[in-house]
Amino acid sequence: MGGATFFLLAARSDPAAVGPSAQVGPEPSVAVAQSERAPARVDTQDSVREAGAPSRRAAPRDRMARDLERERIWSSLRRKHQLEPAAPGAAAPTSSAAAQLPVLDPQYIKTAIAEQLVPVAIECYQSALEDEPELAGKLITNFTIIGAEDIGGIVEDAAISEDSTLDSAFVRECMRESLMAVSFEPPPDGGRVEVTYPFEFEPE
Numbered sequence: 760m761g762g763a764t765f766f767l768l769a770a771r772s773d774p775a776a777v778g779p780s781a782q783v784g785p786e787p788s789v790a791v792a793q794s795e796r797a798p799a800r801v802d803t804q805d806s807v808r809e810a811g812a813p814s815r816r817a818a819p820r821d822r823m824a825r826d827l828e829r830e831r832i833w834s835s836l837r838r839k840h841q842l843e844p845a846a847p848g849a850a851a852p853t854s855s856a857a858a859q860l861p862v863l864d865p866q867y868i869k870t871a872i873a874e875q876l877v878p879v880a881i882e883c884y885q886s887a888l889e890d891e892p893e894l895a896g897k898l899i900t901n902f903t904i905i906g907a908e909d910i911g912g913i914v915e916d917a918a919i920s921e922d923s924t925l926d927s928a929f930v931r932e933c934m935r936e937s938l939m940a941v942s943f944e945p946p947p948d949g950g951r952v953e954v955t956y957p958f959e960f961e962p963e
Contacts, residue, residue, distance in 0.1 A: 828913060828942065835907035836860060836949050861950035863906055868952060871904070871912070871943045876956070879941070883933035884960050895961040896925030902938050905951045912943035915951075925960055 830850035837844060840860060842852035851857070880898075887894055899920035906912030917938035919931045 825913065825940075828911070829905075829915070832905055832907045832910050832913065832949075835910055836905065836951075839907075839949060857951060860905075861948060863904060863912075863946050863950040863952040864948065867906075867943075867946045868904065868954065871941075872954075872956060875941050875943065876938070879937040880934060880958050880960075883930050883937065886933065887927050887930045888962060891927065892962060894925070894927055894930075896927075897923055897957055897959050898925040898930065898934060899923045899955065899957040900934060900938065901953070901955050903951065903953050904943070906943060906946040907949040908945050908947065909949075911945045914938045914941055920955075930960075 833850040833852065836842065837850065837852050837856075842856040842859075845851050845853050884894075899922055900917065901920055902917040903915040904912055905915045917935050919935055923931070925931070
């Protein structure tokens with residue numbers, strides 16, 4: 760199966776899996792919406808305590824350093840899978856070659872989202888609530904993760920779906936920028952995956 764496989768909370772091959780949701784006591788909650796079923800709600804603080812503090816939490820990073828990490832990951836994947844470069848001397852392969860990469864492990868993706876992205880979503884939303892205390896709605900994120908087992912993983916590109924109902928330019932841009940700043944632990948096996956992940960925001 761190629762790297763263009765989409766995940767909506769979990770791999771399609773694992774329909775019973777439930778993605779993380781955020782329930783932060785009296786604080787605002789961020790529940791991950793599920794297709795055709797009510798979202799499960801899990802205490803994010805408990806999830807973080809069980810997993811331990813993320814060792815590579817999202818943080819603004821120098822663009823040059825991020826671009827270098829991206830090139831290292833692509834170079835590693837391209838060499839391992841003998842992919843055609845997009846241009847002579849380029850680290851990244853052609854888009855058609857990238858689509859043939861193995862799909863990253865679903866559990867790796869779920870862990871990365873629980874440890875890295877849910878806390879970021881909460882922070883973005885809490886910041887917006889200071890000015891808009893009644894702000895609520897769904898934010899659908901689309902992003903691509905690439906990872907090499909000898910280097911780590913990053914978000915290759917990120918966008919907010921036009922189908923999102925959360926009416927906050929701040930939260931949308933905060934989420935997009937935060938996604939692009941995230942880095943992950945090295946995956947068990949290198950690969951690529953396109954992810955569609957909806958968050959349901961509502962104040963408590």
